[in-house]
Amino acid sequence: MTALPPAAEHTRAEVCALHAELLRWNLVTWTSGNISARIPGTDLIAIKPSGVTYDDLTPESIVVCDLNGAVAEGRHAPSSDTDAHAYVYRAMPEVGGVVHTHSPYATAWAARNEPIPCAITAMADEFGDDIPVGPFALIGGDDIGKGIVATLSGHRSPAVLMSGHGVFTIGPDPKAAVKAAVMCEDVARTVHLARQNGPVERLPQHHIDALYDRYQNVYGQRRGTDS
Ligand SMILES: O=C(CO)[C@@H](O)[C@@H](O)COP(=O)(O)O
Secondary structure: OOOOOHHHHHHHHHHHHHHHHHHHOOOOOOOOOEEEEEOOOOOEEEEOEOOOOHHHOOHHHOEEEEOOOOEEEOOOOEOOOHHHHHHHHHHOOOOOEEEEEOOHHHHHHHHOOOOEOOOOHHHHHHHOOOEOEEOOOOOOOOHHHHHHHHHHOOOOOOEEEEOOOEEEEEEOOHHHHHHHHHHHHHHHHHHHHHHOOOOOOOOOHHHHHHHHHHHHHOOOOOOOOOO
């Protein structure tokens, strides 16, 4: 097996810990869903082992793969979505984390092949646009990854609803990708509930742009301030 750089163990521990957030926010059921992260300074990724229940995940069970999805180190077979994650990392160098869930409200929108309209400020903040739908693709191989990249390249949204399947999110790091998955399910539920009582209007684009800019560049604690 490949001798791993020190960063690999830190990333494996981070990826393992972040899977608990998918349970905490009710985004996964049984063994569905998975998280991966690029291992800094390497051409390697750390990804969830396939079919392992969340309670049984440990840092040592997180699998290290190269950017073609081949196992570099690990006792388990990697996620069945490894090809999809690896394709995204090869095609989008800015991406440091990828998350996949079947969270119920967002997956219901994916089942309807319907983008979630940017109708509330929380969507403008985090997604800067509608949450788009990507093409249906079978699991394994590059088709899911190609659909994610084709849909999200040049798009503000870090989330895509893969038709008939579920949510994939990206981020500069795995925590950002997990946040995008949490917020995707939150807004999917809110907009769904709103539409139960009547049509929902998309916010005017200039408001979406202003809200997105504020949230991405002003909101919260800036670096260097006492937080
Ligand atoms: O949706 C799929 C594959 O895309 C599920 O099998 C996936 O959520 C979980 O698979 P893994 O346990 O990561 O292999």
